[in-house]
Every structure is written in structure tokens, then in C-alpha cells.
Amino acid sequence: MRSTTAAVDPSFLGSATSFSAAWGHKFPVINLQPVKLVGKRLTVACATPPSSFGRRALIYIATTSFLMPSPSFASATDENALLQEEIGKVLSKGRAAGLLRLVFHDAGTFDDGDKTGGMNGSIIYELDRPENRGLEKSLKILEKAKVQVDAVQPVSWADLIAMAGAEAVSICGGPKIPVQLGRLDATVPDPVGKLPEETLVAATMKQVFQKKGFSTQELVALSGAHTLGTKGFGSPTVFDNSYYKILLEKPWSASGGMSDMIGLPSDRSLGEDDECIKWISKYADDQNLFFEDFKNVYVKLVNSGAKWRSM
Ligand code: HEM
Numbered sequence: 001m002r003s004t005t006a007a008v009d010p011s012f013l014g015s016a017t018s019f020s021a022a023w024g025h026k027f028p029v030i031n032l033q034p035v036k037l038v039g040k041r042l043t044v045a046c047a048t049p050p051s052s053f054g055r056r057a058l059i060y061i062a063t064t065s066f067l068m069p070s071p072s073f074a075s076a077t078d079e080n081a082l083l084q085e086e087i088g089k090v091l092s093k094g095r096a097a098g099l100l101r102l103v104f105h106d107a108g109t110f111d112d113g114d115k116t117g118g119m120n121g122s123i124i125y126e127l128d129r130p131e132n133r134g135l136e137k138s139l140k141i142l143e144k145a146k147v148q149v150d151a152v153q154p155v156s157w158a159d160l161i162a163m164a165g166a167e168a169v170s171i172c173g174g175p176k177i178p179v180q181l182g183r184l185d186a187t188v189p190d191p192v193g194k195l196p197e198e199t200l201v202a203a204t205m206k207q208v209f210q211k212k213g214f215s216t217q218e219l220v221a222l223s224g225a226h227t228l229g230t231k232g233f234g235s236p237t238v239f240d241n242s243y244y245k246i247l248l249e250k251p252w253s254a255s256g257g258m259s260d261m262i263g264l265p266s267d268r269s270l271g272e273d274d275e276c277i278k279w280i281s282k283y284a285d286d287q288n289l290f291f292e293d294f295k296n297v298y299v300k301l302v303n304s305g306a307k308w309r310s311m
Pocket residue numbers: 096097098100101103104133134196197198199205222223225226228229230231264266
């Protein structure tokens with residue numbers, strides 16, 4: 001991996017404020033520290049990632065990408081391959097659930113009414129929100145890939161997260177999902193309170209998802225992502241249709257043992273709704289159908305509210 005440096009006037013880059021003003025970008029109300037300079041040159045990306053990955057580093061990497069030389073790629077296939085390669089180096093089955101959750105927490109803020117939120121990388125500004133607890137770890141993992149990709153061609157957080165989620169599904173045995181690249185990152189956080197709470201009942205969940213442009217079938221298909229992770233829907237690292245089989249079995253109804261730990265209240269409530277049960281049953285019976293529908297709704301999710309660079 002080659003090292004890339006950009007000669008810049010250090011005083012210009014002394015603070016995020018002057019940097020943003022000069023570039024005409026708005027930055028979030030986060031107090032950024034002056035970036036570290038190496039002599040008179042700023043190392044914007046290198047083979048060795050910055051020694052400490054913190055929230056400021058995430059935002060630093062997002063902003064310094066603007067300084068990168070931007071060689072045009074021979075093809076979108078090359079760009080895809082580069083991203084897949086670097087994500088592959090940091091991805092493991094154990095990390096897959098966290099990375100897939102990251103996708104929903106970035107894209108799931110989309111509001112189809114006022115067109116705010118969506119897949120725009122704004123999650124890097126939203127890590128303090130209670131619903132995003134635990135996601136910083138997944139972002140730090142991806143940050144290592146971002147540094148490497150940025151050294152060749154800048155990538156947006158939105159593209160990186162969208163692609164990482166697809167790779168996470170695939171590595172765990174789920175469908176291969178094609179992800180189009182070219183999303184632009186937001187420079188401010190999305191409005192608050194847009195992600196569904198785990199205490200919601202199915203009727204409200206359906207309304208919440210409808211406001212994001214998703215049908216009941218799509219809500220049920222997307223929720224199958226909970227087959228990964230620690231909520232007790234089969235193996236935490238295998239992407240299959242266990243989620244639906246277990247929703248139909250309702251093990252939490254049995255008293256005793258660990259069975260009452262299985263599933264979130266929102267998951268369980270899908271299993272109480274007639275319209276949802278129709279789709280839960282179909283996906284429990286037919287894993288191929290679940291994979292096909294999940295693939296399609298994942299593509300829709302990662303394109304929600306996305307702004308695209310001009311080719
Ligand atoms: C339908 C509304 C949803 C609600 C209320 C919800 C809520 C939650 C909650 C509370 C957790 C547990 C977090 C923790 O253990 O700290 C979780 C885990 C997870 N969520 Fe969701 N989620 C929803 C939809 C989705 C969607 C659409 C996706 C992805 C497409 C997704 C992906 C995940 C994954 C993969 C995990 C496991 C994370 C891990 O174990 O590390 N969720 N979700």
C-alpha cells in the first residue's frame with residue numbers, strides 16, 4: 001500500500017473551522033483538535049494508520065479525504081475490489097453482527113417525508129446517542145480499512161459501511177449482495193429520534209418503517225438481520241432463517257432457563273401480528289426466499305436517502 005502525502009499550508013489546516021470555512025463545508029458542533037502535522041507536510045493517509053482511533057480520528061479521516069489526490073478508477077469493478085479486499089482484512093465472523101447493525105443505524109434514520117437522514121455516514125457524528133451504544137467499536141474496525149482505501153482513492157463512510165454490511169452477511173453464509181458505490185457523506189448529524197425503539201409493538205413498527213419507505217414484508221425481511229448477534233436467534237455468526245423459525249416457536253413463552261432472554265420485545269411483537277406472521281412463516285419455510293428478499297431490501301436500505309457523486 002503506498003503512502004500518500006499532500007503538501008498544504010499548516011496554518012490553513014490548523015483548525016477544523018478554518019478548514020471547513022475555506023472549503024465551504026459545514027462541520028458538526030464537535031470541538032475538533034488541530035490536526036497533527038509532520039514537518040511542513042500533512043500526512044493525510046499512510047500505510048500505518050494513526051496510532052489512536054478515537055471519535056476525532058473518525059471525523060479527521062472523513063474530512064482529510066477531501067485533500068486526497070483522486071485518480072479516476074479504471075472501472076467501478078476496481079473500486080469494488082479494493083473495498084472488498086480491505087474490508088476482508090478487518091472482517092471476521094465475530095465482528096459481522098456489529099458491522100451489520102452499523103448499517104441500520106446509519107441508514108435507518110431516513111425519513112421519506114422530509115427526506116432527511118439515510119445512508120450518509122452521519123453515524124460518525126452520532127455515537128453519543130444511546131441507541132448507538134457499542135457501535136464505536138465497529139466503526140474503529142472499519143476505520144482501519146478506510147485509511148488503506150483512502151490512500152488509493154477516497155471512499156465515503158456511507159459506501160464503506162454499506163459494503164461492509166454486505167460482506168458481513170456474506171461471510172456468515174448469507175446472500176451475496178451487490179452494493180453500488182458513489183454515496184456522499186453528510187457533514188452534520190441526522191435529526192434525532194428516527195430509529196425505532198426496541199419496545200415498539202408491531203403496529204407502530206409498521207408505521208415507523210412505512211415512513212422510511214418500507215412495506216410490512218420489507219420490515220419482516222430486514223428484521224431477519226437479528227439472526228446474527230447475541231439475541232438468541234440461532235448461531236450468532238450464521239446468517240440463516242433461524243430468526244423466523246424461532247419467532248414461530250416462541251421459546252420465551254416457556255418459563256425458566258435462559259429462554260426469556262431470547263429476542264427483543266420488538267422482534268417478539270412481530271410474531272403477534274397477522275400480517276407479519278404471514279411473512280415470518282414464508283421465510284421460516286423457505287430460506288432462499290428470505291435470502292432473495294433480504295438482498296433486495298438491503299439494497300433499498302443502503303440507498304435510502306443517499307446522495308450520489310456525479311460520475
Ligand atoms: C426493526 C427495528 C429494530 C430494532 C428495534 C432494533 C434494535 C436492536 C437492538 C436493541 C439490538 C441489541 C443491541 C445490543 O445488544 O446492545 C440490536 C441488535 C442488532 N441489530 Fe437491530 N434493530 C432493528 C432492526 C435492525 C435492522 C433492520 C438491522 C439490519 C439490517 C439490524 C441489525 C442488528 C444486528 C446485526 C444486531 C446484533 C448486533 C450484535 O450482536 O453485535 N437491526 N438491534
